[in-house]
Amino acid sequence: MSTQSASPSFATIDALTQALEQAGYFADRRLAMAAFLALKLQRPLLLEGEPGVGKTELAKALAKVLQRELLRLQCYDGLEQREALYEWNYAAQLLHMRAAELKHGEGGDVEREVYQDKYLIRRPLLQALQTPAPGAVLLIDEVDRADEPFEAFLLEYLGEYQVSIPEIGTIRAKVLPVTILTSNRTRELNDAVKRRCLYHWLDYPERERELAIVRAQVPGASEALSAQVAHFVGRLRSQPFANAFQRAPGIAESVEWAKALVALDTLVVDPEVVADTAGILFKQRDDVAALTHQLASDLLKPEEEEA
Amino acid sequence: MMLGDARTGKLADNITGFGRTLRRAGVRLDSTRIGLAQEAAQLVGLASRADLSAAMEAVLVSREQDRMVFRELFDAYFRNPDLANKLLAQMLPSAEGKAEPSRRRPRVREALAPQKPLAAARPTAPDQELEFDAAMTASSLDRLKHADFNSLSASEYALVERLAREVPLALPQVRARRTRPGPQGARMHWPGVMQGAARHGGELLRLPRLERREEALPLLVLVDVSGSMERYARLLLSFLHAATHNLRRRDVFAFGTHLTDLSPAFRLTDSDAMLAAASARIADFAGGTRLGASLATLRQQHARRLVGRRSLVLIISDGLDTGEPQDLERELVWLRGRCRRLLWLNPLLRFDGYAPVARGAAVLHRQAHGMLAVHNLAQLQDLAASVARVITR
Numbered sequence: 001m002s003t004q005s006a007s008p009s010f011a012t013i014d015a016l017t018q019a020l021e022q023a024g025y026f027a028d029r030r031l032a033m034a035a036f037l038a039l040k041l042q043r044p045l046l047l048e049g050e051p052g053v054g055k056t057e058l059a060k061a062l063a064k065v066l067q068r069e070l071l072r073l074q075c076y077d078g079l080e081q082r083e084a085l086y087e088w089n090y091a092a093q094l095l096h097m098r099a100a101e102l103k104h105g106e107g108g109d110v111e112r113e114v115y116q117d118k119y120l121i122r123r124p125l126l127q128a129l130q131t132p133a134p135g136a137v138l139l140i141d142e143v144d145r146a147d148e149p150f151e152a153f154l155l156e157y158l159g160e161y162q163v164s165i166p167e168i169g170t171i172r173a174k175v176l177p178v179t180i181l182t183s184n185r186t187r188e189l190n191d192a193v194k195r196r197c198l199y200h201w202l203d204y205p206e207r208e209r210e211l212a213i214v215r216a217q218v219p220g221a222s223e224a225l226s227a228q229v230a231h232f233v234g235r236l237r238s239q240p241f242a243n244a245f246q247r248a249p250g251i252a253e254s255v256e257w258a259k260a261l262v263a264l265d266t267l268v269v270d271p272e273v274v275a276d277t278a279g280i281l282f283k284q285r286d287d288v289a290a291l292t293h294q295l296a297s298d299l300l301k302p303e304e305e306e307a
Numbered sequence: 308m309m310l311g312d313a314r315t316g317k318l319a320d321n322i323t324g325f326g327r328t329l330r331r332a333g334v335r336l337d338s339t340r341i342g343l344a345q346e347a348a349q350l351v352g353l354a355s356r357a358d359l360s361a362a363m364e365a366v367l368v369s370r371e372q373d374r375m376v377f378r379e380l381f382d383a384y385f386r387n388p389d390l391a392n393k394l395l396a397q398m399l400p401s402a403e404g405k406a407e408p409s410r411r412r413p414r415v416r417e418a419l420a421p422q423k424p425l426a427a428a429r430p431t432a433p434d435q436e437l438e439f440d441a442a443m444t445a446s447s448l449d450r451l452k453h454a455d456f457n458s459l460s461a462s463e464y465a466l467v468e469r470l471a472r473e474v475p476l477a478l479p480q481v482r483a484r485r486t487r488p489g490p491q492g493a494r495m496h497w498p499g500v501m502q503g504a505a506r507h508g509g510e511l512l513r514l515p516r517l518e519r520r521e522e523a524l525p526l527l528v529l530v531d532v533s534g535s536m537e538r539y540a541r542l543l544l545s546f547l548h549a550a551t552h553n554l555r556r557r558d559v560f561a562f563g564t565h566l567t568d569l570s571p572a573f574r575l576t577d578s579d580a581m582l583a584a585a586s587a588r589i590a591d592f593a594g595g596t597r598l599g600a601s602l603a604t605l606r607q608q609h610a611r612r613l614v615g616r617r618s619l620v621l622i623i624s625d626g627l628d629t630g631e632p633q634d635l636e637r638e639l640v641w642l643r644g645r646c647r648r649l650l651w652l653n654p655l656l657r658f659d660g661y662a663p664v665a666r667g668a669a670v671l672h673r674q675a676h677g678m679l680a681v682h683n684l685a686q687l688q689d690l691a692a693s694v695a696r697v698i699t700r
Contacts, residue, residue: 013351013358033351033361040350041343041366048371078487090506185371187553194369195337201371 008066010036016065025054025061026205026212034200035062044158044179046143046194049202052250055182059139062178069131071177072139073124075146081153085163086126089119115167125157128177135175143193144183151190158196205251207234213251218258228269228300229258233281235299244290249281256280271296318353319345325384326367332380332418333464334373340366356385372577379415412579417461458579459545466688467542467578471549474691476526476698478554478619483522492518524619524647525556527612529605531624532589533563533596539654539690540592541582543623546691548573548581558612562601562624563591568609598622598667599630602638613645620646621698622675625653628667635667639674651675652697654690 010016016039017032027035035058038045047055063070073084093114100110122130128138143151157163161173181197183189205213211230214221221229235241237248249257257280266273274296278288326341344366351362360381368377459467488496499515528547532540540561551557551573559569572584605612612618620642628635643649651671653663663672663680672678679697681689 029357030361030364033358034365037347037350037362037365041346043343045365046369094507188370191335191369195340197369198365199369200365201374 010039019065020061021212023061023064024216025057026209026216027058028205028209031058031200031202034198038180038198039066039178041198042176044181044197046181046183046189046197046199047202048183048185048199050204050248050250051184052252053202053204054251055202056139056141059137059141059180059182062180063137066134066137066178068134068178069136070139071124071128071131071136072141074141075143075150077145077147079146079150081150083123084125084150084153085123086165087121087123088115088167089121093119120168125163126171128179129157129161129163129171129173131175131177133175135173135177137178137180140179140181142184143181144186144189148190151193155192155196158193204234204237204248207231210234210251210254214255214258217255218262220262221258222267225261225266225269226258229254229261232269232274232299233257236281241295241299244295245282245287246284247282247287253281269300271300274300318348322348322363325363325381328384328418329367329377329380332376332414332461333468334368334376336367336369359385370576372580375577375580376412376415379411380418383411383415383419412458414459414461414464414579458582463542463545464578467545467549470546470688470691471552474550474688474695476550476695478523478526478698480521480523481617482519485520485522486517487520488515489518490516492516523554524617525558525614526551526554527558527618527620527646528560529601529620529622529624530559530561530569531563531596531598531622532561532567532592534593535596535625535627536623536654537593543690544569544585545578545582546694548578550691550694552576556614558609560601560605560609561585561589562596562598563589563594564597564600565591566601566604566609567591596624596628596667597630598624598626598628598671599632599635599638602642603634606638606641610645613642616645616647618646619698620649621652621694622650622671623652623654623694624671626651626663626668626671627665628670630667632666632670636670636674639670643674643676648676649674650697651678652693653678653680654693 008019010019013029013032013036016036017027017029020027020032020035034045037043047058049055059072060070062068096114096119097110100113120126124138128136140154143154158179161176162170164170181193204210207230210233211226214226214229215223218226233249233254236245242248257277260277260280261269261273264273264277271293274291275293278291282288282291322345323341326336326338326344330336344363347362347366348359351358353359360378363381364374364377368374486492486494488499494517496515496517500511503513503515504511528551530536530540530543530547536543544559544561547559551559557573559573561567561569567589569585569588572581572588575581575584613620639649653668663669663678677697679693681693
């Protein structure tokens with residue numbers, strides 16, 4: 001298996017962090033470390049975390065900095081091998097057989113002809129293995145949504161970077177794909193899958209990182225507004241306020257919120273604006289109701305004043 | 308920790324030792340992981356401790372709930388460089404360093420302690436002989452006392468984890484409203500039919516159908532934390548926490564003289580965090596038992612937890628209730644009408660030939676669909692097995 005590729009390789013974690021930042025992704029040191037090791041040790045990386053903390057975005061950013069193609073496999077309940085790996089183009093095969101019958105009647109090596117490469121429909125896993133240099137980034141998104149048999153099917157790929165197709169044989173990776181799995185932990189993944197992956201739990205970002213993200217993603221927002229958004233959302237997630245809500249807003253929500261505030265020409269966040277736009281931060285009725293006027297003004301107060 | 312140059316193999320020894328210590332603290336990892344950790348350490352180098360910690364964590368940890376254990380252990384292991392003096396260091400808190408040794412969780416402390424010879428090793432189960440002081444069992448005292456659950460020790464943690472794996476709570480499955488493609492079923496799976504036809508040049512070789520999905524019944528557990536059940540509560544809650552982790556709908560309440568909703572605590576993935584949160588919530592620990600009043604609270608405030616009369620309700624209590632039997636009966640009738648099965652597990656059977664004659668116990672016996680009384684449970688595995696047994700009956 002060759003590992004040489006034209007895509008940039010990062011000698012240090014700092015280099016990777018910087019490249020990711022240029023691609024608009026602000027990773028903290030631990031996440032950058034996990035990604036760095038995944039690249040160097042050539043292991044799949046399993047990312048878990050609350051929705052909206054940037055699991056999928058990391059794969060996109062990695063594809064960008066590595067200058068590799070991003071292949072995405074969205075998992076869902078009932079996902080099968082033929083949607084994940086390969087499928088034969090049956091209609092074309094049938095046509096081929098009929099044509100072959102007409103041409104030389106009986107006989108001929110029809111069976112071998114039917115199972116040739118051009119009738120193979122490649123799905124993301126197979127594409128990832130066959131992508132020529134510089135290789136691909138394969139994102140297996142929300143793997144917890146697929147069922148357990150699918151996890152078992154993934155094992156060969158995750159462990160050896162190869163898959164077996166009965167009619168063709170074993171297909172090995174030309175260039176080892178960078179593989180990212182994400183999970184929202186609606187269920188616990190099998191140990192066998194976890195054993196083959198590096199693991200990182202993505203937390204909500206600290207305030208500086210969130211501010212950097214909002215700044216980068218919403219260039220229209222003023223400095224003061226971005227800072228207020230990061231401050232407000234950060235405190236919303238921290239104790240004792242987090243107890244009031246069932247689900248804290250993720251990074252995606254704060255970015256959306258900042259965009260909405262810009263669209264509303266807001267200059268300063270005040271409790272009225274918060275109440276009007278609460279639907280962007282929270283997606284559950286109870287949570288929206290819990291963000292009262294009083295709570296919003298408490299959250300907007302500078303921290304020193306309170307302490 | 309051995310000191311030496313990284314290239315001469317001392318690092319390898321230390322990482323192996325660290326991996327084994329982690330394993331003793333209950334983190335699941337195999338030897339290929341440890342090999343990988345060594346590769347990672349070579350890559351990252353030893354220049355920065357934070358980096359090494361991040362690298363080890365990415366390789367050695369594979370569950371969110373193990374992260375805190377890892378960090379505490381890493382702090383302890385790679386700060387104090389002499390494995391042989393580790394115990395000494397535990398006794399004399401060193402001046403340097405952030406984490407006070409006493410504030411580490413017991414699992415971490417135990418994993419760090421020098422290992423005893425095999426013969427002296429404790430059996431895995433905490434087999435303390437449980438005797439019950441009848442003095443507190445039927446007290447009507449509204450003795451308000453906050454629960455103070457200790458964190459789990461390493462052996463307890465291993466036991467709870469193992470039991471949760473080996474004693475599956477086989478909740479009855481029912482067919483839900485949602486459907487999925489399958490070989491049998493009442494309705495056609497038209498998209499599947501069309502896809503199949505397209506694949507075979509318009510021929511219909513197979514008629515896929517929609518069948519109803521199977522789903523576990525929602526589970527609602529009421530755990531007695533009054534004086535008589537005091538000694539079980541901690542391990543019982545840990546076991547329930549680990550065993551019902553994957554259930555989509557489970558609610559856990561504790562009751563003594565009041566009802567306490569433990570579901571927020573159970574949402575935490577780490578067992579120690581769950582115990583801490585439960586301790587903070589339970590205000591009537593080791594007091595009297597008023598099941599009737601607690602059930603009334605359930606009816607008034609949490610009735611919507613009982614989903615469409617499908618819930619399986621499990622009451623774990625000795626049934627020595629001090630409230631009025633009529634009240635208890637009324638509430639039980641209400642509860643019975645709103646769940647699929649009402650089960651009672653009595654883990655504190657005192658003598659053979661037990662008959663539920665105590666007033667509360669008699670009412671419970673009359674109203675519950677199923678009842679299991681177990682003799683003096685000394686060990687958690689018996690309790691776990693009984694929970695599983697009463698559910699599957």
